[in-house]
Amino acid sequence: xxxxxxxxxxxxxxxxxxxxxxxxxxxxxxxxxxxxxxxxxxxxxxxxxxxxxxxxxxxxxxxxxxxxxxxxxxxxxxxxxxxxxxxxxxxxxxxxxxxxxxxxxxxxxxxxxxxxxxxxxxxxxxxxxxxxxxxxxxxxxxxxxxxxxxxxxxxxxxxxxxxxxxxxxxxxxxxxxxxxxxxxxxxxxxxxxxxxxxxxxxxxxxxxxxxxxxxxxxxxxxxxxxxxxxxxxxxxxxxxxxxxxxxxxxxxxxxxxxxxxxxxxxxxxxxxxxxxxxxxxxxxxxxxxxxxxxxxxxxxxxxxxxxxxxxxxxxxxxxxxxxxxxx
Ligand SMILES: Cc1cc2nc3c(=O)[nH]c(=O)nc-3n(C[C@H](O)[C@H](O)[C@H](O)COP(=O)(O)OP(=O)(O)OC[C@H]3O[C@@H](n4cnc5c(N)ncnc54)[C@H](O)[C@@H]3O)c2cc1C
Numbered sequence: 001x002x003x004x005x006x007x008x009x010x011x012x013x014x015x016x017x018x019x020x021x022x023x024x025x026x027x028x029x030x031x032x033x034x035x036x037x038x039x040x041x042x043x044x045x046x047x048x049x050x051x052x053x054x055x056x057x058x059x060x061x062x063x064x065x066x067x068x069x070x071x072x073x074x075x076x077x078x079x080x081x082x083x084x085x086x087x088x089x090x091x092x093x094x095x096x097x098x099x100x101x102x103x104x105x106x107x108x109x110x111x112x113x114x115x116x117x118x119x120x121x122x123x124x125x126x127x128x129x130x131x132x133x134x135x136x137x138x139x140x141x142x143x144x145x146x147x148x149x150x151x152x153x154x155x156x157x158x159x160x161x162x163x164x165x166x167x168x169x170x171x172x173x174x175x176x177x178x179x180x181x182x183x184x185x186x187x188x189x190x191x192x193x194x195x196x197x198x199x200x201x202x203x204x205x206x207x208x209x210x211x212x213x214x215x216x217x218x219x220x221x222x223x224x225x226x227x228x229x230x231x232x233x234x235x236x237x238x239x240x241x242x243x244x245x246x247x248x249x250x251x252x253x254x255x256x257x258x259x260x261x262x263x264x265x266x267x268x269x270x271x272x273x274x275x276x277x278x279x280x281x282x283x284x285x286x287x288x289x290x291x292x293x294x295x296x297x298x299x300x301x302x303x304x305x306x307x308x309x310x311x312x313x314x315x316x317x318x319x320x321x322x323x324x325x326x327x
Pocket of ligand 1 (some may be wrong): 011014015016017022034035036041051054085086087088115117118119120252280282283292293295
């Protein structure tokens, strides 16, 4: 069994990462658990190449750059990482809690900060044969590496904001872009749709991907017209799938916390109904809750400070200003 830490952060998204930094600044030992193999949460997994405009002090910042900065900031106090594993069970013990993960690790902790976002999430797949074979070899869910699409012929599947944002974003990088959508109506913002149309992006409407072709890498797709059932084969380099993602709080639902509409209820200290277990960021709910990074990181700082005073009743709630500290 691993050593007991002062606080375990469940979810290494932006809110959890800032919570880890703040706990380190308060002299607490920290462990971060994340089911994804990479830290950064939604920023890295869902929209790494999009600009974020509402971070204090950053007129604009790419989501992946923001995530990397938060990772670097958290590393100042060397949190222990348990990534690529899902926190599955929480059991009360004499000195806090014992968390077990999907890889069978037993991780003791004095307090817990749940910053699990929408829960462990996975992208919705197209659902055609050979899809597994081509993941990372021509098929991506969203775009993780824009540079890899330079000069490529790219089909983007989907009719929502993500699909259209990527069509705009890849313009000038990909050599050819087409949007493949099963209907002729889009969920994306009208203005974005207009901009994409003005760029001359091809629209393949009432079409669904029904076959994938290639040997080591995706080389072509067959599209079937959902009205006429006619099929056509298109040679392409890359299929960027943007048809949403599934997420679920999964095992967290069985921990005894009060859950309303997939979010964990917290009090004014961001504490759940379990003593010493806090919930912050997208995963928590309270009157006036905003699902924003800017507000989530504040919730994390408060939760960590309350946790500190629980572990050490002599500790002050307010640690003072970082600019006055020797860090
Ligand atoms: C397309 C898009 C654009 C956005 N743009 C903005 C914007 O401009 N400004 C803004 O403020 N917000 C924006 N948001 C919202 C913002 O990304 C979220 O508010 C933010 O990511 C929430 O951070 P979090 O740390 O609470 O959760 P998340 O980022 O969701 O991270 C949660 C992490 O917890 C992990 N996890 C879940 N369950 C478990 C478990 N049981 N065990 C281990 N790990 C687990 C997940 O794998 C994930 O990595 C945007 C969101 C999207 C989808």
